[in-house]
Amino acid sequence: MSRESDRRSGRPCRSISRRDFLKGTAAGIAGAAFPFGSTIVSVWESFFQKHFREMSQDEIRDVIERLQREYSEKFDTRIDINARKAIPGTLFGYGLDLSRCIGCRRCVYACVRENNQSRDPQVHWITVLRFKKGEKWVNDLEGAEKYYYPEKVPEEGFFYMPVQCQQCENPPCVKACPTQATWKEPDGIVVIDYNWCIGCRYCMAACPYGARRFNWGRPRIPKEELNTETHYLGNRPRYVGVVEKCTFCIQRTRAGRYPACVEICPVGARKFGNLLDPNSEIRYCIENKRVFRLKEDLNTLPKFYYFFAT
């Protein structure tokens, strides 16, 4: 399948002109604040009326049916896509206990398995960083070692810090997107519509955590390893030229389950729950442990909390 038809499917036909339109304005948006005058906004609104969030249930169903047909041709197997909405009264939060993490990378590959990341070219949503104990760290994400590979972990004198999408309440990536292909859902998950993403990668430049990944080539997954239970905004197979990232396993967590990385962690370092529920384990962490967030000074307000339990 050609690159274009790969990516276009599922989009309203107007998207071609939208894209051409954007070509002329993208630079202007990036440079200056977009003029949110009322008339302009209404023009844009009508222009974007078939955005995922504005589709009716019937329209969503039609899109999903078409995608399922395309996927089953492409992968020669049935892929189930749901578009389950946020559960009212939930705001998801995540906790990571750095005094437990041993840097074993089970989470990285459980995420790959659950979320259908490309095996080749390789895409990982989680990166585990290694720091020397006692050295300055935390906000020096770029300077950290991510290629460590000893015989056994943990290693004496080191600690480990997995980093993935921090699900910011104030996400700079969303603001950077010229097509509104990425947004924050009511349960706090920042999602991407892979059929709207034009691959400009502004969001990647805007993310202070390096959490977004780009499909430089056509993603490839062995057929027998496909996870066929998917969410439209989550782990459904992606296309070449689109951006992807952690969604707190939206396909699992909206069904009430724990994310895959929480379940695989052999040391129990990963915590997940509803920030609005005072009895959730994430609230317990926030109230009983000294939690911190990465690059707090940027005011991105991540819903991903790190702590040292002991």
Next chain:
Amino acid sequence: MGHPGERRTWHLCAAALFLLLMPLFHPSEPSAEEDIPKFFVPPPPFSEGIFPCSQCHAGMEANPTRRELSYHTEIAKGFNHAADQRWCLDCHNPDDRDKLRLASGKLVSFEESYYLCGQCHGTIFRDWKAGVHGKRTGYWRGKKEYRLCVHCHNPHRPRFKPIKPLPPPMKPEDIKYRELSPEEIPRNPLNEILRSERVERK
């Protein structure tokens, strides 16, 4: 019900009823050992054939002396858990070996060994009950499965054992687009390592 006075009486009745029933939902201050419902945990990770202990111990005299053992030799030799103050029968019940025994004399089953550990590791036990030490799987919004302390810590040598890590990510300069047949697409190394760990445990 439209009349305001009527409604107030109804509210008062409801309040009285609530106060009456409340103790049912909030039983008196729970004791340390009973403040939690039974936790849903997978079965204890016994070695094959060792349980019930009574298959051998039923007719045996309990022997509290610290010594080299002719059976369970590895456990005794490797014992390293505050070892200078403790020995087997501080945790195992001398009379019925199929049970553990708390300091209070209360017996607990192996399915509830967390009570035993919780006696000395109170803060960790509290975190564990909240799902923060150790782990929960299943449903954040529903049925949760816990792990016993002994699923992660050998009670006789509790320090966590180092494990083999999975491979690091490829360096960006090594990621090249290449033609691959379906068989050549790399497989997820997780599946392989989980298989081998399962075999190792047996």
